[in-house]
Amino acid sequence: MSTDEVLESNVQFHKAWEFFARSCPKGEVIRSPEVLIAACNVPWSIMNIAFQPASGGTEAALGHALDEAAHYFTPRQRAWMFAISWDWLTPEVRERAAAVCAGRGLTLAMESIGMVTERLAPPTRSLPALDLRFITDAEGSRHVADIHAAAYGAPVDTARQSMAIPAMFQGECRGYLGYEKGQYVASAAVVKQGDVAYVAYVATRPEFRSKGYAEALIRQALKDAQRLWGLERTGLHATLSGYPVYLRLGYREATRFGLYAPGSPGR
Known part of the structure; x- marks a missing residue:
């Protein structure tokens, strides 16, 4: 390394x-x-x-x-x-x-x-078309919290007290939610860190996993980071379960x- x-x-x-x-x-x-x-x-x-x-x-x-x-x-x-x-x-x-x-x-x-990469690898599958929304208010941040509570088996109240904070998704952090048929199914965010776009808050509700929702959000977030901030190099910190997904996206392990x-x- x-x-x-x-x-x-x-x-x-x-x-x-x-x-x-x-x-x-x-x-x-x-x-x-x-x-x-x-x-x-x-x-x-x-x-x-x-x-x-x-x-x-x-x-x-x-x-x-x-x-x-x-x-x-x-x-x-x-x-x-x-x-x-x-x-x-x-x-x-x-x-x-x-x-x-x-x-x-x-x-x-x-x-x-x-993990880090200079650029994402091309998709290896067709990604779903999501109703993508930016996180701009308390309702959107509550949806992020609820997704994470479901994804990690945490009490909803704990997650909401910890993550339903609109200011986390303002300034140099852009938050994204993906909806399917009116249901919020996945979240992601990208934070501007100097010359790197840092990916965070990636989670998918368990019943909607393995459909490419998180990948679709990540790719959109990083496309926006390149367009708005001129950033292509990107980093993140993966869980063990998320690690194979990020390898497929073109990330490599740093530490x-x-x-x-x-x-x-x-x-």
Whole structure:
């Protein structure tokens, strides 16, 4: 893996979550030499993430970053995650990282794969014609939340409190919803990050999967990013289930992250 793309993927992850945090009424971004915290301060842990601020560092430094994150989130009674970039750790610290987390009550909640491409591959199948709508108001952002609740098995109320925030889809973030016969079936968004179009909020309701809806939205979003911002290079962070889809779209793996959470994995 390219060192430059490892750095780029980390920076994209940081910038995206900082943008989301700053879009939330109670959101907060804290940068220090020890830790980066991008907290929307909402119920869903995936929207409250602490990060390594830089590569390298000792086992003690990793432990201190985890402690600083816990010190921030625990009094606020917010579910949260700590994202560990495996390629930013030395081999010695990487070997010990899971144990360092476990010693603080943190378990692996999910994995994320940083991916990048200079341009998308041509479609390998006919994509569906969707009624495409931009997310511009509270109703649209609620639909995004509902899609994600269904896609990830989260309570609808948790998802709505965490994602039904219209400001997340304004400024340099364009949100998209796909409707079929009046039903909202999939969502996607693209965020302008310097010279990169960052793809986020991709999800499809389970009963509508494998029909190409998400791919159709992603392709439209990136077409717009090129037209409006002149951006063709694009990055994202995929779940394990989404990884094969993005490979088919022409993305390649840049690096991997482990997201550790207190107590039960996930939410």
